[in-house]
Amino acid sequence: MHPTLDIDFARSHFPAFAEPELANWVHLENAGGSFPAAQTIGALTGFYTKTKIQPYGQAGPTATAGKAMDSARNRWAKALNVDPDEVTFGPSTSQNTYVLAQAFGAMLEAGDEVIVTQQDHEANSGAWRRMAGERGFTLRDWQVDPVTGRLDPAGFDALLSGRTRLVCLPHCSNIAGEANPVAEITAKARSVGAASVVDGVSWAPHEIPDVTALGADIYMFSLYKVYGVHQGLMTVRRELLDRLPNQSHFFNAKYPSKKLAPAGPDHAQVAASSGTLDYIDALAEHHGIAANDPGERVRAVNALWRAQEIAVAAPLLDYLAAHPRARLLGPETCDDRRAPTIAFLPEKMSPQALEAALADRGFIVGASDFYAYRLIEAVGIDPETGVVRASMTHYTRGQDVSAFIEALDDLL
Numbered sequence: 001m002h003p004t005l006d007i008d009f010a011r012s013h014f015p016a017f018a019e020p021e022l023a024n025w026v027h028l029e030n031a032g033g034s035f036p037a038a039q040t041i042g043a044l045t046g047f048y049t050k051t052k053i054q055p056y057g058q059a060g061p062t063a064t065a066g067k068a069m070d071s072a073r074n075r076w077a078k079a080l081n082v083d084p085d086e087v088t089f090g091p092s093t094s095q096n097t098y099v100l101a102q103a104f105g106a107m108l109e110a111g112d113e114v115i116v117t118q119q120d121h122e123a124n125s126g127a128w129r130r131m132a133g134e135r136g137f138t139l140r141d142w143q144v145d146p147v148t149g150r151l152d153p154a155g156f157d158a159l160l161s162g163r164t165r166l167v168c169l170p171h172c173s174n175i176a177g178e179a180n181p182v183a184e185i186t187a188k189a190r191s192v193g194a195a196s197v198v199d200g201v202s203w204a205p206h207e208i209p210d211v212t213a214l215g216a217d218i219y220m221f222s223l224y225k226v227y228g229v230h231q232g233l234m235t236v237r238r239e240l241l242d243r244l245p246n247q248s249h250f251f252n253a254k255y256p257s258k259k260l261a262p263a264g265p266d267h268a269q270v271a272a273s274s275g276t277l278d279y280i281d282a283l284a285e286h287h288g289i290a291a292n293d294p295g296e297r298v299r300a301v302n303a304l305w306r307a308q309e310i311a312v313a314a315p316l317l318d319y320l321a322a323h324p325r326a327r328l329l330g331p332e333t334c335d336d337r338r339a340p341t342i343a344f345l346p347e348k349m350s351p352q353a354l355e356a357a358l359a360d361r362g363f364i365v366g367a368s369d370f371y372a373y374r375l376i377e378a379v380g381i382d383p384e385t386g387v388v389r390a391s392m393t394h395y396t397r398g399q400d401v402s403a404f405i406e407a408l409d410d411l412l
């Protein structure tokens, strides 16, 4: 087995890197959306070209379309270590959460408590906060450290009680970049009979999780950040799914994977979501990863991704942590719990001015609150201007990060 990721091989699977119009750009907004792998584009084009007919019929091409959708669902279920019935595809994570909140919220009443965090992207926060207003249950706000933006597990212990019905948390913040100890938190939630909703959008591009091992009753992420199609994928543990009120047409209530998908699925994108897994399989084969179990294979490839990302992110973290005119958010070192998602506040100019100056030099970064409005506010930053975020992934090259540091050195 190769000890390290063959990054040239990985990059050869992304048409964007061979695209002349993108040749002069360095993509450092991967937390906003990654480039899609060639396998994703191929699967999508293939579906649109050959099988764009109402699926699950008896005629050849419609049956093929249905099989491709089922295959994608089954493969993702294996990768995530859940049952295929536990997988729901929806237009986005925000929409999946919205529908989930309608369903779960209907089971809650006055006296019940839901823990939400200040660290979440609004997707896994606002929907629950709105439902509290409608249903009369009580919200418990798990607050972040006002300097680092981190969630202190002791803060969680103080909020958890026999009245807690649901715990909502991010696997990793899209600003502070640090993975939370999810398995510990979900176990504690379970010990008082509460369910857990984990937003994995910021973490899944770096490590596609074993959801069962994490103990998350509900786990959500967005495939368009995981080298794939623009869909949200949500897993809901079957025992909970069976109890949730149906949000789909009444006659679909008996199909677990349709209960939380009120709209018809995007057939092509569901089928083409397998492109991410095909890409991972290509990496596994190239690196001599022989695991037959799809979950094991995915996690072995993820280990290659992580080692590469950690090495590439380290110099930027070191640089920003030491810079007198930048306030770095989140941990200063990159280890296996930190995503290469690096947010900072420049002191001498607005985030937007720095974004524009970096764009002039060919770097794509973001400058925003990134919909983590409550977190930005809690760490004393104006959400209207937000922070600059440079986010990398396994295909980001060390030379691009060095050039980025040079540009920052001029501009900061």
Ligand SMILES: Cc1ncc(COP(=O)(O)O)c(C=O)c1O
Pocket: 031, 032, 091, 092, 093, 094, 095, 121, 123, 124, 170, 172, 173, 174, 199, 200, 201, 202, 221, 222, 231, 232
């Ligand atoms: C951490 C996090 N959660 C949720 C979302 C929302 O995902 P979607 O765009 O699929 O609704 C995002 C989007 O950027 C995110 O970064």
